[in-house]
Amino acid sequence: MSRGLLANKVILVTGASSGIGAAAAKVFSREGAVVVLTARREDRLVALGDELRDAGAEASCVVGDMSVAADAGRAVDLAVAEYGRLDGAFNNAGIGGDRTPLHLMADDVYDTIMDVNVRGIWNCLRHEIAAMLPRGGGAIVNNSSVAGLVAIPAAAPYVASKHAVIGLTRAAADEYAKQGIRVNAVAPGTTRSEITVDWFARNPGMEQLTNSLTPQGRAAEPQEIAEAAAWLLSDRCPFLTGTVLPVDGGFVNH
Numbered sequence: 001m002s003r004g005l006l007a008n009k010v011i012l013v014t015g016a017s018s019g020i021g022a023a024a025a026k027v028f029s030r031e032g033a034v035v036v037l038t039a040r041r042e043d044r045l046v047a048l049g050d051e052l053r054d055a056g057a058e059a060s061c062v063v064g065d066m067s068v069a070a071d072a073g074r075a076v077d078l079a080v081a082e083y084g085r086l087d088g089a090f091n092n093a094g095i096g097g098d099r100t101p102l103h104l105m106a107d108d109v110y111d112t113i114m115d116v117n118v119r120g121i122w123n124c125l126r127h128e129i130a131a132m133l134p135r136g137g138g139a140i141v142n143n144s145s146v147a148g149l150v151a152i153p154a155a156a157p158y159v160a161s162k163h164a165v166i167g168l169t170r171a172a173a174d175e176y177a178k179q180g181i182r183v184n185a186v187a188p189g190t191t192r193s194e195i196t197v198d199w200f201a202r203n204p205g206m207e208q209l210t211n212s213l214t215p216q217g218r219a220a221e222p223q224e225i226a227e228a229a230a231w232l233l234s235d236r237c238p239f240l241t242g243t244v245l246p247v248d249g250g251f252v253n254h
């Protein structure tokens with residue numbers, strides 16, 4: 001028997017190959033969870049799975065694109081086949097896209113972002129809920145963004161997609177509350193994942209600007225988002241469902 005906030009829970013993490021997802025895989029494992037990891041980049045996924053197993057955790061990996069319903073289904077099926085159940089899921093996979101004024105955006109940007117950020121969550125929710133219902137419940141955390149709560153400039157489809165994630169979170173929470181499934185969302189502020197660090201590097205002054213808009217004056221580390229998701233997935237907050245937890249150093253409150 002493992003110990004910790006998520007002891008012996010079987011938890012799926014999507015987009016686990018880097019950033020917040022990789023941090024979540026580590027935090028959830030540290031807290032005693034059995035983790036099922038999925039992402040598109042096989043080499044990084046395998047390396048992370050090996051790292052966790054070397055540290056004594058139980059971890060399985062499955063390559064998949066969450067915008068494809070069958071891939072989301074395979075990830076959930078793997079959890080059920082290997083461990084007999086799915087107790088929780090962190091639907092984290094998502095893309096940002098370049099910052100461009102709305103009227104200059106290419107036609108396909110909308111579909112690309114919506115496919116991953118909204119259809120991806122939709123695909124995961126359907127399969128995860130179907131797996132949780134026969135066991136009488138579970139907990140799901142969707143990764144939205146502060147851009148799901150307020151507008152950020154030159155990112156209209158991203159802002160729309162992250163608002164939609166909150167809509168899906170609330171709808172699913174409402175629909176399955178009586179069946180013991182809790183569905184919540186985290187709304188991270190700027191977080192120092194690879195894409196953000198790369199974006200800061202390509203746009204001089206952007207990091208300072210972002211920090212100046214955040215009362216705590218800095219970006220989050222991926223682990224700080226993962227810790228909040230771990231708590232929402234745990235049994236410590238049984239009466240919490242349909243909520244959105246900003247993890248943003250005070251950004252949306254500013």
Ligand SMILES: NC(=O)c1ccc[n+]([C@@H]2O[C@H](COP(=O)([O-])OP(=O)(O)OC[C@H]3O[C@@H](n4cnc5c(N)ncnc54)[C@H](O)[C@@H]3O)[C@@H](O)[C@H]2O)c1
Nearest residue numbers: 015017018019020065066067092093094145188190191193
């Ligand atoms: N970094 C930030 O500042 C920030 C802020 C708010 C919200 N978020 C959200 O956090 C989540 C994780 O982002 P991150 O910052 O860790 O970036 P990241 O690029 O490091 O991680 C994104 C992960 O999602 C995976 N992914 C992308 N598309 C996928 C798909 N179709 N199927 C499966 N996996 C896919 C990537 O391979 C990667 O593992 C995203 O949903 C992002 O929108 C990030």
